[in-house]
Amino acid sequence: MAEQERAIRTRMTILLAAAKVFEERGYLAATISEILSEAKVTKGALYFHFPSKEDLAQAVLTAQHQEFGIPDHPSKLQEVVDILLRYTYLLQIDPMVRAGARLSMSQVADGLDRGEAFNPWVERFQERLEKAQAQGELLPHIVPAETANVIVGAYSGVQTMSQVINSHQDLPARVTTMLRHLLPSIAVPSVLASVDLSEDRGRKVYEAGKKAYEETQAHAPAH
Amino acid sequence: MAEQERAIRTRMTILLAAAKVFEERGYLAATISEILSEAKVTKGALYFHFPSKEDLAQAVLTAQHQEFGIPDHPSKLQEVVDILLRYTYLLQIDPMVRAGARLSMSQVADGLDRGEAFNPWVERFQERLEKAQAQGELLPHIVPAETANVIVGAYSGVQTMSQVINSHQDLPARVTTMLRHLLPSIAVPSVLASVDLSEDRGRKVYEAGKKAYEETQAHAPAH
Numbered sequence: 001m002a003e004q005e006r007a008i009r010t011r012m013t014i015l016l017a018a019a020k021v022f023e024e025r026g027y028l029a030a031t032i033s034e035i036l037s038e039a040k041v042t043k044g045a046l047y048f049h050f051p052s053k054e055d056l057a058q059a060v061l062t063a064q065h066q067e068f069g070i071p072d073h074p075s076k077l078q079e080v081v082d083i084l085l086r087y088t089y090l091l092q093i094d095p096m097v098r099a100g101a102r103l104s105m106s107q108v109a110d111g112l113d114r115g116e117a118f119n120p121w122v123e124r125f126q127e128r129l130e131k132a133q134a135q136g137e138l139l140p141h142i143v144p145a146e147t148a149n150v151i152v153g154a155y156s157g158v159q160t161m162s163q164v165i166n167s168h169q170d171l172p173a174r175v176t177t178m179l180r181h182l183l184p185s186i187a188v189p190s191v192l193a194s195v196d197l198s199e200d201r202g203r204k205v206y207e208a209g210k211k212a213y214e215e216t217q218a219h220a221p222a223h
Numbered sequence: 224m225a226e227q228e229r230a231i232r233t234r235m236t237i238l239l240a241a242a243k244v245f246e247e248r249g250y251l252a253a254t255i256s257e258i259l260s261e262a263k264v265t266k267g268a269l270y271f272h273f274p275s276k277e278d279l280a281q282a283v284l285t286a287q288h289q290e291f292g293i294p295d296h297p298s299k300l301q302e303v304v305d306i307l308l309r310y311t312y313l314l315q316i317d318p319m320v321r322a323g324a325r326l327s328m329s330q331v332a333d334g335l336d337r338g339e340a341f342n343p344w345v346e347r348f349q350e351r352l353e354k355a356q357a358q359g360e361l362l363p364h365i366v367p368a369e370t371a372n373v374i375v376g377a378y379s380g381v382q383t384m385s386q387v388i389n390s391h392q393d394l395p396a397r398v399t400t401m402l403r404h405l406l407p408s409i410a411v412p413s414v415l416a417s418v419d420l421s422e423d424r425g426r427k428v429y430e431a432g433k434k435a436y437e438e439t440q441a442h443a444p445a446h
Contacts, residue, residue, distance in 0.1 A: 026333055028251065102332075108387050109325075109332035110249055115388040150381070150404045153397065157380020158373070164331050165338040174376065181373045184408045 011049045014039045015063065018056040019099030027057055027106040057103055061117070064090075064100035069209030076132035077187055078195055080125055081179060082205045084155055088175045089202030091159070091168050098168075105160060121152045137191045147186055154178055172199060234272045237262045238286065241279040242322030250280060250329040280326055284340070287313075287323035292432030299355035300410055301418055303348055304402060305428045307378055311398045312425030314382070314391050321391075328383060344375045360414045370409055377401055395422060 017039030021030045032053060036046055050056045069086050073079050090097040104117035122145075129144035138144075158178050162171040176197050183192055240262030244253045255276055259269055273279045292309050296302050313320040327340035345368075352367035361367075381401050385394040399420050406415055 105328075105332040108383060109328040115384075118384050118387070146400050147404065149384070149397065150377075150401050153381035153384040154373075154377035154401065154404075155380065156384065157378065157382075158376035159380075160331060160383075161338075161341050161372070161376040161379065165341070174372065177369050178373050178377065181370065181377075181405050181408045185404045185406075 007049075010041060010045055014041055014046055014049055015056070015059055016096065018050075019060050019063075019096045022057065022060060022106075023095070023099040023102045027053075027103055028110055057107070060096065060103055061100050064097045069206055069213075071205065071208045071212060075137060075191060075194070076128045076135065077137050077183075077191055079128050080132070080151070081183075081195055081197065082201070083124060083128075084151075084175060084179070085172075085197075085202035086205045086209070087202075088159075088171055089206050091171060101159065101163070105163075118152050118156065121155075122148045125151050132191075137187060139186060139188060142186055151182065154182065172202065230272075233264060233268055237264055237269055237272055238279070238282055239319065241273075242283050242286075242319045245280065245283060245329075246318070246322040246325045250276075250326055251333055280330070283319065283323050283326055287320045292429055292436075294428065294431045294435060298360060298414060298417065299351045299358065300360050300406075300414055302351050303355070303374070304406075304418055304420065305424070306347060306351075307374075307398060307402070308395075308420075308425035309428045309432070310425075311382075311394055312429050314394060324382065324386070328386075341375050341379070344378075345371045348374050355414075360410060362409060362411060365409055374405065377405065395425065 014035070018030075018035045021034045021038055025034065030053070032043075032046070035056065036043060039046065050059065064087075070079055070082055073082065087097070091101060108117060125148035126144050129138065129142070129147055132138050133142060133144055138147075155175070155178065158174050159168075159171060162168050162174050176199075179197055183195060187195065237258070241253075241258045244257045244261055248257065253276070255266075255269070258279065259266060262269065273282065287310075293302055293305055296305065310320070314324060331340060348371035349367050352361065352365070352370055355361050356365060356367055361370075378398070378401065381397050382391075382394060385391050385397050399422075402420055406418060410418065
């Protein structure tokens with residue numbers, strides 16, 4: 001058990017070091033030796049957890065998609081908004097999420113990504129938009145798969161632009177403005193009027209999700 | 224005169240070769256020797272026109288922003304749409320434009336771009352949106368600078384996504400869907416109803432612009 005915990009901690013140390021190096025140097029330029037010297041672990045430990053640089057990148061990318069953070073909400077459109085606002089908040093406070101975003105961008109630019117960076121997002125949005133549609137939240141002409149693709153594409157461009165122009169400092173404002181341009185074409189007016197886009201929403205959603213997750217962990221059976 | 228023409232042709236040969244190499248290899252990986260062997264010109268000729276790899280990249284990026292292609296239209300919102308649809312069309316037929324898009328993406332990912340890829344677009348849209356606003360085409364709450372930023376961010380993400388997923392094959396459909404999601408929050412209903420988003424619009428705008436440009440050239444005084 002103690003050994004397993006140590007292994008988990010080592011894995012996380014390596015992952016955070018990789019995230020840092022990928023973020024600073026870009027995927028192609030980053031080397032295993034830089035990650036080793038950042039993580040301060042042995043080469044053996046690193047290769048035990050991650051056989052290649054690609055595996056490291058994959059693990060950093062996966063780490064951004066932890067689903068635990070989105071509390072249920074009666075409005076499924078609000079959940080779509082919450083995913084975006086929570087991620088926007090995480091981009092400002094979490095080095096792993098920032099590295100994941102940078103890494104996606106590098107892999108896309110270097111032709112190493114064939115849609116993997118976008119697909120998990122599209123699926124998450126499409127699923128919620130279908131539920132929103134089933135309960136009458138969406139305008140009649142909406143096709144959830146199309147709208148999910150527009151949201152992912154638009155968000156990813158707005159995020160990149162903000163990263164490039166001022167390292168995500170104005171990202172919350174840009175995302176809110178983007179949503180104010182998109183939502184009126186998606187939601188029925190009554191839902192539109194009640195969607196919460198407030199500045200503090202991302203942090204609140206993140207903290208509520210974290211609390212719920214920690215409670216689950218506390219009650220999980222030991223094994 | 225003949226010498227000047229030859230110089231212009233050599234410059235274009237080098238630029239097209241650079242575009243090809245940048246598109247295939249990415250900015251960082253591309254080398255001057257690859258560009259030389261693609262262009263089949265002497266090293267002296269290349270350095271005469273472009274002192275560095277960065278100058279080459281800059282010239283490819285500039286080549287995508289030729290303004291001549293957008294014919295005047297009574298609706299300035301239609302002009303905004305026309306810029307996007309024309310560029311979407313060019314991404315499918317023009318290697319220089321495709322290389323420029325790929326290059327922007329690489330430079331953004333490698334941290335070499337501090338907004339230069341986005342700013343010329345924002346300016347073009349903002350200017351037209353201000354005119355559209357002045358003649359009553361926009362909903363009263365619209366702030367042209369904000370809307371221009373949303374359009375550029377959203378388009379750039381949608382374009383990247385389409386490039387990654389199927390090399391721009393579905394880009395026209397994605398752009399139309401994106402515009403159908405954005406325009407209802409921007410335009411007054413009467414303008415919205417008359418905006419032309421048809422499949423063939425990009426090609427038509429491109430050809431009209433090209434024809435107008437060629438007529439100007441034909442009537443330009445010799446010098």
